[in-house]
Amino acid sequence: MTMQGKTAIVTGSNSGIGLGVARELARAGADVVLNSFTNRDEDHALAAEIAAEFGVKARYIAADMSKGDQCRQLIEDAGGCDVLVNNAGIQHVAPIDAFPIEKWEAIIAINMNSAFHTTAAALPHMRKRGWGRVINIASAHGLTASPFKSAYVAAKHGVVGMTKTVALETAEEPITCNAICPGYVLTPLVEAQIPDTMEKYNMGRDEVIKKVMLERQPSREFATVEQLGGTVCFLASDAAAQITGTTISVDGGWTAL
Numbered sequence: 034m035t036m037q038g039k040t041a042i043v044t045g046s047n048s049g050i051g052l053g054v055a056r057e058l059a060r061a062g063a064d065v066v067l068n069s070f071t072n073r074d075e076d077h078a079l080a081a082e083i084a085a086e087f088g089v090k091a092r093y094i095a096a097d098m099s100k101g102d103q104c105r106q107l108i109e110d111a112g113g114c115d116v117l118v119n120n121a122g123i124q125h126v127a128p129i130d131a132f133p134i135e136k137w138e139a140i141i142a143i144n145m146n147s148a149f150h151t152t153a154a155a156l157p158h159m160r161k162r163g164w165g166r167v168i169n170i171a172s173a174h175g176l177t178a179s180p181f182k183s184a185y186v187a188a189k190h191g192v193v194g195m196t197k198t199v200a201l202e203t204a205e206e207p208i209t210c211n212a213i214c215p216g217y218v219l220t221p222l223v224e225a226q227i228p229d230t231m232e233k234y235n236m237g238r239d240e241v242i243k244k245v246m247l248e249r250q251p252s253r254e255f256a257t258v259e260q261l262g263g264t265v266c267f268l269a270s271d272a273a274a275q276i277t278g279t280t281i282s283v284d285g286g287w288t289a290l
């Protein structure tokens with residue numbers, strides 16, 4: 034599965050799954066564009082490290098995925114791409130009648146609307162290149178619900194719906210659009226949920242991981258960012274040319290329950 038000669042943009046890729054995905058695409062030979070909104074020296078350094086480690090072109094472009102114009106500008110600044118991975122995401126946990134509206138709006142904007150803007154901007158470039166892959170990092174919560182995560186569940190279900198629609202709109206072209214639905218992956222996003230969960234259930238960290246998080250994941254193991262990256266590389270490969278409009282769960286059996 035070589036990605037040589039391809040350029041991939043991964044949104045939200047200065048940590049967690051996005052960084053793992055960018056690294057696996059680079060390992061397969063793709064030039065990569067990293068993104069986040071932070072624009073720190075460390076972000077640019079991450080791109081330089083990837084370029085040096087894998088012998089590909091890698092750069093970091095700052096853009097705030099909560100802003101539609103910046104999502105579109107990211108694609109233009111990168112000169113388009115062959116592979117677009119919509120990965121940027123945030124989470125907030127609260128009952129719906131106490132869900133802060135600004136959190137709701139930020140989650141919908143970053144987790145769902147950004148994929149609309151980047152995809153709309155990237156498709157004309159993919160058509161010119163005669164090849165394209167749109168890969169959306171949704172979630173097990175794009176297929177199932179979970180209490181207290183209404184905005185996240187709504188956004189991820191929206192991403193899954195948009196994935197199917199884009200696949201149909203591009204079905205006769207050499208372009209595919211799919212979603213990956215991870216279960217739990219131990220990234221900063223999940224780490225951030227642990228302290229509140231410890232307090233809520235009066236449990237230690239290990240107990241929260243075992244009895245609350247991995248209890249939902251039949252494999253009883255976290256998926257890794259490398260496994261997510263490998264799944265992206267597969268969907269980006271020619272072997273997956275007839276796979277479009279679908280979801281691939283990387284969730285240790287969560288959604289099979």
Ligand code: NAD
Nearest residue numbers: 045046047048049050069070098121122172217218220222
């Ligand atoms: P993470 O917090 O490590 O990464 C989130 C990334 O999004 C970071 O790079 C961050 O800089 C970026 N980001 C956040 N707000 C942004 C903004 N406004 N503009 C640009 N970038 C922004 O979390 P993660 O777990 O790696 O999450 C990545 C994706 O995977 C998310 O879409 C998340 O919903 C999804 N996901 C994660 C899990 C999990 O268990 N970790 C499970 C299912 C789905």
